Amino acid sequence: MNGEKHYLTQEISAYRRLEGFDNAPKFWGFVTEHDRTIGFLIEYIEGARFTKRSDEAACADAVARMHEETGLIHRHYTTENMLVTQEGKVVIIDFENAVYTEDAQERGWDLEEMSESLHSDYEYDDDGAGCDMDEQSGEKVMDEEN
Numbered sequence: 001m002n003g004e005k006h007y008l009t010q011e012i013s014a015y016r017r018l019e020g021f022d023n024a025p026k027f028w029g030f031v032t033e034h035d036r037t038i039g040f041l042i043e044y045i046e047g048a049r050f051t052k053r054s055d056e057a058a059c060a061d062a063v064a065r066m067h068e069e070t071g072l073i074h075r076h077y078t079t080e081n082m083l084v085t086q087e088g089k090v091v092i093i094d095f096e097n098a099v100y101t102e103d104a105q106e107r108g109w110d111l112e113e114m115s116e117s118l119h120s121d122y123e124y125d126d127d128g129a130g131c132d133m134d135e136q137s138g139e140k141v142m143d144e145e146n
Contacts, residue, residue, distance in 0.1 A: 007096040014095035023062040048083035062090040063114050071100045073110035077117035
C-alpha cells in the first residue's frame with residue numbers, strides 16, 4: 001500500500017504543477033475515504049483517441065512545452081498515455097512517475113522516450129483494442145485476445 005500511496009501522491013503533485021498547462025487534463029479534486037485520500041478526479045477528454053506514429057510531431061511539441069512551462073518530465077510514455085482530441089490537440093495523462101527537473105539532459109531523455117514509445121511494435125486501435133504492428137507491411141494486426 002505504501003508504494004500505491006507514493007504514486008498517488010506523486011501523480012497528484014504533478015497534476016497540481018500542470019495547472020494551467022493546456023496539454024493535460026484539468027485536476028478536479030480528491031477522492032477521500034475516512035479522511036484519507038484514495039484517488040483523484042481529472043477532466044474527461046471526450047472523443048479522444050490513443051496516439052500513433054503519425055502524431056509524433058504534435059506529441060514532441062506538447063512534451064517540449066510541458067518541460068518548458070512546468071519543469072515536469074513524464075518518464076513513462078506509452079501510446080495510451082498520450083491522447084489526441086478530435087481537434088488534434090495532444091493531451092498527456094498518467095503522471096505517476098513524473099518528476100520536476102531543470103536538467104536539460106533529463107528533459108532530452110524524456111523526449112526521446114516519448115518518441116520511442118510511438119515507434120514500438122504495439123499500438124491501440126481507436127476503440128482501445130490492442131494490436132501488434134506487422135513488421136513488413138506496417139499494418140495493424142489484432143491481438144489474439146481481442
